[in-house]
Amino acid sequence: MSLELEKVSILKLGSTIFDPVNLVIKPGEITTVMGPSGCGKSTLLSAVSGSLDRAFTLNGSIRLYGRELLNQPMEERNIGILFQDDLLFPHMDIGSNLAFAIKEKTSRAQRNRIINKALKTAGLKGFEKRDPSSLSGGQKARISLLRSLLAEPAALLLDEPFSTLDQILKAKIRPFVFSQIRRMNIPALLVTHDPLDCPEGGMILNLKKEEG
Amino acid sequence: MRLSRQEISRIFPVFVISLFCITVIAGLLGTLLPSMNYLPVIGNTRFSLSVWFDFFSYPGIQTSILVTLFSGLTASFGVVILALLFITVSYGNALWKFFEKILSSVLSIPHAAFAIGFGFLIAPSGWLIRMVSPGLTGFTYPPDWILLNDPAGISLAIALVIKEFPFLIMVTMGALGQLDIEKTLLTGRALGYKKEQIWLKILIPRLYPHLRLSIFAIIAYSLSVVDMAIILGPSSPPPLAVLILKWFNDPDMSFKLIAAAGSLFLFFIVLLSILSVYFIERSVGGFSRRWILNGSRHSFLGSFKRVIFFMGSCTIVFTLVSSVILVIWSLTWQWRFPDFLPDAWTLKFWTKGLVSSLDPVITTLFTGMAAAFIGLILTIGCLEHDVNSQKNQIRKNKASNYNKTLYYFLYLPLLVPQITFMTGIQLLLVIMKMDGYWITLMGSHLLFVLPYMFIVLSTTYQAFDRRLTDQAMLLKGSYTMVLFRIKLPMLLRPILFSFAIGFSVSVAQYIPTILVGAGKFSTITTEVVSIASGSDRRIIAVYALIQQFLPMMMYALAIIIPKSLYYNRKGMEV
Numbered sequence: 001m002s003l004e005l006e007k008v009s010i011l012k013l014g015s016t017i018f019d020p021v022n023l024v025i026k027p028g029e030i031t032t033v034m035g036p037s038g039c040g041k042s043t044l045l046s047a048v049s050g051s052l053d054r055a056f057t058l059n060g061s062i063r064l065y066g067r068e069l070l071n072q073p074m075e076e077r078n079i080g081i082l083f084q085d086d087l088l089f090p091h092m093d094i095g096s097n098l099a100f101a102i103k104e105k106t107s108r109a110q111r112n113r114i115i116n117k118a119l120k121t122a123g124l125k126g127f128e129k130r131d132p133s134s135l136s137g138g139q140k141a142r143i144s145l146l147r148s149l150l151a152e153p154a155a156l157l158l159d160e161p162f163s164t165l166d167q168i169l170k171a172k173i174r175p176f177v178f179s180q181i182r183r184m185n186i187p188a189l190l191v192t193h194d195p196l197d198c199p200e201g202g203m204i205l206n207l208k209k210e211e212g
Numbered sequence: 213m214r215l216s217r218q219e220i221s222r223i224f225p226v227f228v229i230s231l232f233c234i235t236v237i238a239g240l241l242g243t244l245l246p247s248m249n250y251l252p253v254i255g256n257t258r259f260s261l262s263v264w265f266d267f268f269s270y271p272g273i274q275t276s277i278l279v280t281l282f283s284g285l286t287a288s289f290g291v292v293i294l295a296l297l298f299i300t301v302s303y304g305n306a307l308w309k310f311f312e313k314i315l316s317s318v319l320s321i322p323h324a325a326f327a328i329g330f331g332f333l334i335a336p337s338g339w340l341i342r343m344v345s346p347g348l349t350g351f352t353y354p355p356d357w358i359l360l361n362d363p364a365g366i367s368l369a370i371a372l373v374i375k376e377f378p379f380l381i382m383v384t385m386g387a388l389g390q391l392d393i394e395k396t397l398l399t400g401r402a403l404g405y406k407k408e409q410i411w412l413k414i415l416i417p418r419l420y421p422h423l424r425l426s427i428f429a430i431i432a433y434s435l436s437v438v439d440m441a442i443i444l445g446p447s448s449p450p451p452l453a454v455l456i457l458k459w460f461n462d463p464d465m466s467f468k469l470i471a472a473a474g475s476l477f478l479f480f481i482v483l484l485s486i487l488s489v490y491f492i493e494r495s496v497g498g499f500s501r502r503w504i505l506n507g508s509r510h511s512f513l514g515s516f517k518r519v520i521f522f523m524g525s526c527t528i529v530f531t532l533v534s535s536v537i538l539v540i541w542s543l544t545w546q547w548r549f550p551d552f553l554p555d556a557w558t559l560k561f562w563t564k565g566l567v568s569s570l571d572p573v574i575t576t577l578f579t580g581m582a583a584a585f586i587g588l589i590l591t592i593g594c595l596e597h598d599v600n601s602q603k604n605q606i607r608k609n610k611a612s613n614y615n616k617t618l619y620y621f622l623y624l625p626l627l628v629p630q631i632t633f634m635t636g637i638q639l640l641l642v643i644m645k646m647d648g649y650w651i652t653l654m655g656s657h658l659l660f661v662l663p664y665m666f667i668v669l670s671t672t673y674q675a676f677d678r679r680l681t682d683q684a685m686l687l688k689g690s691y692t693m694v695l696f697r698i699k700l701p702m703l704l705r706p707i708l709f710s711f712a713i714g715f716s717v718s719v720a721q722y723i724p725t726i727l728v729g730a731g732k733f734s735t736i737t738t739e740v741v742s743i744a745s746g747s748d749r750r751i752i753a754v755y756a757l758i759q760q761f762l763p764m765m766m767y768a769l770a771i772i773i774p775k776s777l778y779y780n781r782k783g784m785e786v
Contacts, residue, residue: 051682074682075689087683090783091701100697101687133782151687 002027003048003155003187008060010043010052017043018207020060025155025187025203030178032190032198035207041191044207045157048189049081050074064154080153082161082177086140088132094119094143095128101150118146122176138169145177149184156181158190162197170196217691218600224593225618228662232621235637235659236628240479242636242643246472253642254465267473272449277481280452283365283445284435285485287372292427294373295380298524299419300411301517303393307525311381318378318531320712320763322720324740325756327443329534330371332541332749335360337549339537345550352550361446368445372434377527380426386671387422391415406511413504417497424493429626431489432482436629439722439737443744452478453631460635460727472639475632482629535760541753565754569736576719576735576762579650583657584714587665591710594618594666595673596695622663630660634727641728648730656724661714669710676703702784704777708770716763736762 005023009016017040025031033041046052048062051074062069069077088097098115106114119127122142132140141161148156161177162170178199181188190197198204245251249260267273302308333339337354345351360367393415400410436453445451450458452474459471513520541547542565545556625633634656641647676699684694700707722737729738736759743752778784 049686075685075691078689079686081683081686083679083683085679087677087680088783089680089684089698089702091704091778091781093780100684131780131782147687153686 002065003189004061004063005048006061006063008044008047008058008062010040010047011057011059012055017056021205021207023189023203023205025189027185027187028182029202030181030188030190030199031203031205032192033205033207034192034195034198037193039207041193041207042159045081045159045189045191048155049079049157050077078154079157080148080151080155081157081159082145082148084160084163086132086137086144088140088144088147090132092132093128094124094130094132094135097132097143098147098150101147103152114150118150121180122146137165138173141165141169141173142176145180149180153186155186156184156188158188158192160192161190162192162194170194174199216600218597221593221597221600224590224597228590228594229618229621232624232659236624236633238640239628239633239636240476242638242640243472243475243479243632244636245643246469246639247476249469251465251469251472251639251643254468256466256469263469263473267470267477270455270470273455276449276452276455277477279363279365279446279449280435280478280481281485283369283372283441283451284431284437286366287369287376287434288427288431288485288489290369290373291376291380291430294520294523294527295377295384296416297513297516297520298377298381299384300408300416300513301520302524303388303411307521311378311528312385314528315378315382315385316709316767317764318528319382320716320760320767321531321535322716322737322740322759322763323375323437324439324443324720324722324737324744325538325760326375326531326534327371327440328740328744328752328756329538330374330530331360331367331444332537332753333530333534334367339533342550342552354549360444363446365441365445365451368437368441368451369434371440371444372437374527374530375440376430376434377524378531380423380430383423383426384419387419390422391418405509406514408511408513408517409509412513417500417504420493425623425627427489428486429623431485432627432629435482435485436478436631438631439741442741452481453629456631456635457723457726460638461731468639471635475629475635478629479632482627482632486627535757538753538757538760541749542757544750544753561748561750561754565751565758569739569755569758572734572736572739573758573762575733576737579654579657579725579733579735580715580718580762580766582654583661583718584665584711586654586658587661587714588707588711590662591666591669592673592700592707595670598674599678618666622666625659626663630723631727634723638727638730641730647728648732650733653725653729653733656728657718657721660721660724661717664717665710665714668713669706672706673703705770705774705784708773709767712763712766712770715766719759719762 003023003025005021007020007022009018009020011017018035021044023031033044035041043052043056047056047058048069050069050072052058058070064077064079069079088094089100092100095112095115098118099111102111102114115128116125119125124139124142127135127139127143132143135143145161158177162173165173174197190199190202192198247263249256249258249263331338335341335354336357336359338359341349341351341354349355396414397407397410400414401407405413437451438453438457441451441454445454449455456471456474456478459467459474462468540554542561543557543559544554545558545560547554637656638647641652646652680702681694681699684698685691688694688697719735720737721735722741725733725735725738734742736755740752740755740759743755774784
């Protein structure tokens with residue numbers, strides 16, 4: 001009972017893109033949506049996040065802790081997204097990138113402590129003043145995840161978050177991401193086309209198109 | 213009811229469209245009424261056609277009209293043909309790349325400053341004749357040739373070509389990004405066509421629609437230019453636009469009626485010219501179809517290549533040398549005729565000029581900054597409205613796109629001759645007894661500042677990576693925070709650049725300042741034009757350089773500020 005998708009289907013020009021989706025993701029769980037490119041994985045994700053393009057029509061219900069999301073704008077859904085690209089803000093240092101995510105009404109000292117601690121868990125202690133473009137791909141991916149989590153989302157969506165990394169880096173980043181999600185104890189929905197990305201023991205949903 | 217962001221931001225395009233509509237209509241009405249003998253301020257309230265009779269029977273009016281047509285149309289045709297041929301022969305080569313680099317600084321030179329420098333070059337006692345005297349010419353005194361202010365307006369037309377050339381090249385560079393030049397060239401060459409042939413037969417026909425509005429703006433400008441015409445154009449009789457200004461400023465108020473009729477007539481000339489160019493364009497398009505498909509791969513341009521190349525380079529050399537000659541004159545103490553350089557130098561005229569120009573410079577700075585700042589808010593507001601209405605996924609109301617309409621309205625002030633438009637506005641302000649306020653002066657600048665700022669900022673603004681704002685929105689949930697902490701800071705460079713353009717357009721305004729300012733405000737530009745004839749060349753040079761320096765300073769800041777703020781942010785370098 002946390003992130004629930006009930007009979008979710010998406011229509012484009014009157015025809016559905018995939019079979020209706022029913023999902024229940026509990027806190028700390030990561031459900032993987034798989035399928036070939038063009039099957040509508042990312043469209044499903046944007047339906048949950050609220051960034052669905054106007055060309056699509058959405059049916060069904062998406063609830064987060066019992067709260068209906070469909071009529072809420074993106075920024076009020078309290079959902080975090082991790083994209084393929086790190087999307088770090090290039091004009092801010094790492095510390096400011098993280099600070100931007102922290103809720104208001106946090107004192108500056110507290111803010112710095114939170115950032116310091118977060119960086120330490122990622123093995124990036126002392127990176128506060130660094131320029132985002134001076135970081136390696138793996139470091140950026142970790143910062144990006146930390147930033148999403150510091151906003152204290154009620155759920156996290158991951159849109160092929162590892163696809164720009166090479167196999168060795170992927171193997172290192174995956175456990176970090178999964179452990180952070182479990183630690184935060186929030187439901188997560190992961191979209192990928194790489195079977196290796198699925199966390200052990202997590203649920204897997206294969207998206208397919210209705211025949212006929 | 214809570215209004216959506218889209219509904220709130222709609223206020224920006226709606227405001228801009230109404231502002232432009234109202235002022236253009238007011239401007240035309242303000243010339244139409246007085247031209248029909250209606251101007252209550254001087255007691256004329258009975259409509260009649262007498263003003264038009266006075267206008268057409270004014271001594272020398274035919275010559276004025278002919279000079280206007282000759283210099284304006286020669287300049288427009290000259291610059292369009294030169295620019296198109298120049299692209300054909302030099303796209304992608306070293307000179308083209310050099311152009312790309314210096315373009316914005318060349319464009320920032322105000323018309324008046326350029327005209328003065330150009331005059332110092334081509335005058336009988338100018339630098340060009342000094343360069344070859346007495347060696348080649350044997351002159352020890354300046355010849356009594358009429359090179360400047362020639363009665364046909366040839367020197368004016370040449371100066372207009374040189375000044376408009378970089379503008380048209382800049383518009384072209386923007387448009388070329390939307391065509392796959394390299395692929396087309398490759399395909400065409402694989403079919404055995406010469407590069408120039410591919411340009412003339414395939415690329416230019418595709419490029420032209422992107423240039424059309426700018427070409428119309430060039431025609432309108434060339435036919436109605438005042439500041440450059442005062443400095444370089446003929447004086448007895450002067451081109452129509454200069455004559456209108458003279459009438460307008462005549463102490464005898466009844467001349468304002470003739471000025472209004474003249475303005476309306478000039479508008480008619482511009483309209484007719486634009487329409488004929490449109491029809492010429494259509495018929496050339498029709499005739500050339502056969503030539504395009506005739507299969508001939510032979511390029512007749514090959515032999516002219518050098519000439520076009522030379523002429524294109526000349527425009528840049530003339531622009532740069534016009535600035536150099538201003539610097540030399542501003543530091544001159546004594547300069548005998550055939551000598552190539554002065555024989556005594558001084559800083560006296562700088563100290564004198566800096567002190568005496570202080571007041572106009574302050575007015576220029578305030579007006580330019582205010583106009584550019586308001587222009588920036590309106591531009592960003594309109595562009596944000598565009599973004600908000602594009603992806604309004606929740607409330608699926610029809611997101612009417614005001615910005616498409618906006619593009620056409622933005623060109624309005626550039627297509628109606630400035631003097632027509634401003635004469636009308638000023639007469640209307642006089643009728644309403646609201647003339648001579650700084651705020652109306654600044655508003656009149658805004659009309660010309662805004663289009664350029666919008667055109668310059670829109671491409672970069674629309675190309676902004678939406679995912680960054682989406683991500684920021686998810687993290688923070690506050691639109692204002694995302695706009696002011698993420699999007700605008702990331703766009704700082706193009707924003708400041710657009711500000712600098714707006715400022716430089718404001719600095720260069722002559723007609724709005726003279727007319728709407730009602731003689732109460734003098735900017736550096738009105739000073740430069742008013743001292744251009746008859747004053748000491750050394751003090752003129754100082755003033756022209758100050759006028760040229762103000763926009764350059766703003767461009768420099770637009771480069772330096774982002775560099776120093778983001779000196780340690782590699783991701784912000786473009």
